[in-house]
Amino acid sequence: MNWSDEELIAGCKRKSAKHEEVFFKRYYGYVMGICLSYAKDRDLAQEIVNDSFLKFFSSIKSFEEFQSVKSWLRRITVNTAIDFYRKNKRFQDQLAIEDQVDIFHEVGALSSLAFEDLMRLIHQLPADHRLVFNLYEVEGYSHREIAEKMKITESSSRVYLARAKARLRDLVQFHLKEYAGR
Incomplete structure (x- = not known):
């Protein structure tokens, strides 16, 4: 129809x-x-x-x-x-998150990743970090709105986002090194 x-x-x-x-x-x-x-x-x-x-x-x-x-x-x-x-x-199984480490990464690093690769990396985040990352970065919710929806504090939302971004930087860096080694 x-x-x-x-x-x-x-x-x-x-x-x-x-x-x-x-x-x-x-x-x-x-x-x-x-x-x-x-x-x-x-x-x-x-x-x-x-x-x-x-x-x-x-x-x-x-x-x-x-x-x-x-x-x-x-x-x-x-x-x-x-x-x-x-x-x-x-x-849900929660992954241990290492302490945040500043990692140098290329400005164009994400542009060299395929969408599927990026989604696979995002899915490696713990569920709560992935959810906050998506709500903040993709959907555009504020930390206050995320806190209300997830029933967590605003500071927890900020911490989850920071940890998600740090973990993604690590994963992207590892992925790029692995890709370059092929």
Whole structure:
């Protein structure tokens, strides 16, 4: 079906299974892309995708036509990822983070990394650090907003971000050395 977003939303508000299916297929890749930046692996990302669409369809009645579908769906997805993190926090393995070390790195280092390589490096961060990094650097939340969403202090948010960036610098540096050695 080649329905517009407005037609899809109207159909979803009527609980039309066909409209929901088309909406799901149209936005699956978009939502999965967001989830992959928050989840440890593809299976967890898929859980967050499913929960995000369930929340979207269950709250579709409150969607206003003047809103952007993508931004509303993104907000639901990010909040679902945060909820998933909080719900499963006690079961997650935490990596030991070494003391922060200043490392010289090339200005263009990130430009030589492929997107997949960068995502793989980000996924090596502990879950709480990865979540703060994504919320701050990708989504643009303030430390105050992150603290409220994650139920941590603002200073913890700042520390997690600093540690995430330091760890990423280490990982990028190692990756570049490994790449240069090939």
